[in-house]
Amino acid sequence: MTPTPSRLAAWAALLLACVSASAEEAAKKIGIIGLDTSHVVAFTTVFNKGPKNPADAPKFAGFRVTHAFAQGSKDIPESVSRVPEYSEKLKGMGVEIVDSIEKLCTQVDFVLLESNDGRVHLEQVLPVLKAGKPVFIDKPIAGSLADVIRIQEAAKRAGVTYFCSSSLRFAAGTQAVAQGSVGKVKTAYATSPASLEPHHPDLYWYGVHGCESLYTVMGLGCVSVKRDKTPEGFIQVTGNWGDGRVGTYREADRKAKGGPYGGKAVGEKGEADIGKFDGYEVLLEAIVKMFRTGKAPVSPEEILELYAFMEAADESKRRGGAVVKLADVIAKARAEAAGNPR
Numbered sequence: 001m002t003p004t005p006s007r008l009a010a011w012a013a014l015l016l017a018c019v020s021a022s023a024e025e026a027a028k029k030i031g032i033i034g035l036d037t038s039h040v041v042a043f044t045t046v047f048n049k050g051p052k053n054p055a056d057a058p059k060f061a062g063f064r065v066t067h068a069f070a071q072g073s074k075d076i077p078e079s080v081s082r083v084p085e086y087s088e089k090l091k092g093m094g095v096e097i098v099d100s101i102e103k104l105c106t107q108v109d110f111v112l113l114e115s116n117d118g119r120v121h122l123e124q125v126l127p128v129l130k131a132g133k134p135v136f137i138d139k140p141i142a143g144s145l146a147d148v149i150r151i152q153e154a155a156k157r158a159g160v161t162y163f164c165s166s167s168l169r170f171a172a173g174t175q176a177v178a179q180g181s182v183g184k185v186k187t188a189y190a191t192s193p194a195s196l197e198p199h200h201p202d203l204y205w206y207g208v209h210g211c212e213s214l215y216t217v218m219g220l221g222c223v224s225v226k227r228d229k230t231p232e233g234f235i236q237v238t239g240n241w242g243d244g245r246v247g248t249y250r251e252a253d254r255k256a257k258g259g260p261y262g263g264k265a266v267g268e269k270g271e272a273d274i275g276k277f278d279g280y281e282v283l284l285e286a287i288v289k290m291f292r293t294g295k296a297p298v299s300p301e302e303i304l305e306l307y308a309f310m311e312a313a314d315e316s317k318r319r320g321g322a323v324v325k326l327a328d329v330i331a332k333a334r335a336e337a338a339g340n341p342r
Contacts, residue, residue: 028291031108031133032068033101033124034115035086036079039138040068042280043112048093051281059285067096067107071124073117076197082116105131110291112136118200119143122150129158134294136287137164139212140204141303145311145333146340152300153337163296164303166212167283168192168261174274177217182267186245190214190263190275191252194235202317203249203310207235209261210249213275214239215306217265218247222309226323227316237313240323249313304330 030047032040044065050057070087073079087097098104101124105111111133113125118140128135141164142148155162168174177185192210196202203211223242230236234251241247252260263275286297305326311333312324 027062027064028110029066029108030063030110030112031104032065032090032095033071033104033111033113033128034120035068035070035090036073036076036082037114037116037138038082038086039280040086040112040114041089043114043284044090044093044095046281046284048095052279056281059281060288063110063288063291065090065093065095065112067098067104069099069101069104070097071115071120073115073120075199076117079116101127102131105133108133110134110136112138112287114138117143118204119147122147122154125151125162126154129154129160132158132160134161134291136290137162139164139166139208140200141307143200143204145201145307145329146336148304148307149333149337152304156300161290161294161296163290163298165283165286165298166209167280168209168275168277169212169216169298170282170286171213171274171276171278172282173272173276174213174216177265177267177272177274178219181269182265182272183269185217185219185265185267187247188214188217188263188265188274189248189250190217191250191256191260192275193254193260194251201311201314202235203237203313204307207249207251208306208310209277210252210263210275211237211306211310213261213263214247214249215302215309217274218245220302220305221245222247222305222326224323224325225309225312225316226321227313228321235313237309237316239309308333 047063047065068090070083111128113135121142190210190213194207197205221241222239224240227237237249239247254260261275261277265272265274290296308326308330312326312329315324315329
C-alpha cells in the first residue's frame with residue numbers, strides 16, 4: 001500500500017520525536033540550586049534554547065538544565081521576591097522543580113549553585129559534594145572567609161571539581177592581558193559597582209566583579225591591602241603584591257561615562273584596557289569546559305586569595321584605613337574554620 005501524504009507526515013513527526021527524545025536522554029543534565037538571581041534565567045536560556053549567536057551552539061551542545069531547587073534567602077527581600085517569578089520562567093523552559101538538593105543530585109550530572117546569598121552556599125554545596133557532582137558556585141562563593149575555607153576543604157576531601165567566578169574574569173580584553181599581551185603586569189586597576197548587603201563583607205556582594213578582573217591580570221601574590229576612598233567618595237582598595245607590583249580596585253558610579261565596568265593594566269610591553277563585561281556566555285563556556293574536562297579554570301588558591309583580599313579590605317576599614325596583611329586574615333579565618341568545622 002502506497003503511503004498517503006498524511007501517513008508520511010505522521011511518520012516524519014514520530015521519527016523527529018524519537019530523535020529528539022534520544023538526544024534529550026543523551027544530553028548531560030544540569031541541576032540548578034537557588035532561583036533568586038537573574039543568572040538562572042539567563043543561563044538556562046543558553047542551555048535550553050540556545051546562545052544569542054546560533055553559530056555558538058556547539059560550545060554548549062550536549063548540556064541541558066533539567067532540574068532545579070528553588071531555595072532563596074529568608075532575610076534578603078529581593079531574594080524572596082524573585083523566587084516565584086524565576087521558578088515559573090524555568091518551568092516554561094522544561095525544568096522540573098524538586099523539593100530537595102539530595103533529590104536534585106540523583107537526577108543530574110552537574111550542578112550550578114546559584115543562590116544569591118553566599119551564606120547558604122556551604123549548607124547547599126555539602127550534599128552536592130557528597131553526591132560527587134562537579135559544581136560551579138556563583139559569586140560570592142561564601143558569606144565569610146571562614147566558609148570559603150570550609151567549602152574548599154570539603155571539596156578537597158570529596159575529590160570534587162569546582163570553581164567560583166564572576167563572568168568578568170572571562171572577558172576577552174581581560175583574558176588577553178592575563179595570557180601575556182602586555183607582558184608581566186606591573187600595575188592595574190579595575191572598576192565595578194559595589195552595592196552593599198549588610199550580611200556580607202562589603203566587596204563580596206558586588207565589588208567582587210571588579211576584584212575578579214583585577215586578580216585575573218595580577219594573579220596570586222598580594223601581600224597586603226589598604227582601603228580608603230577616591231576623591232569622589234567611592235571605595236578604593238590598593239593591594240601591594242610585594243615586588244613593586246600594585247593592583248587597585250575602585251568602586252564605580254553605575255552612571256559612569258563609558259559604563260561602570262572597566263580598568264587598565266600596565267605591563268612590560270605596554271598597556272591595555274581590562275574589566276569590561278562581555279556577557280554571560282563567556283562564563284558558561286568556561287563552566288562547560290570544566291564539566292567536559294574535569295579541570296577547573298580558576299585554582300582554589302586564587303579563589304582563596306581573592307576573597308582574602310576583599311576580607312582584608314573590610315579589616316582595613318575597621319582599622320581606619322590601616323595596612324592589613326592577607327596572611328593574617330587567612331590565618332584568622334583558618335582558626336575559625338578549624339574551631340567550628342561544621
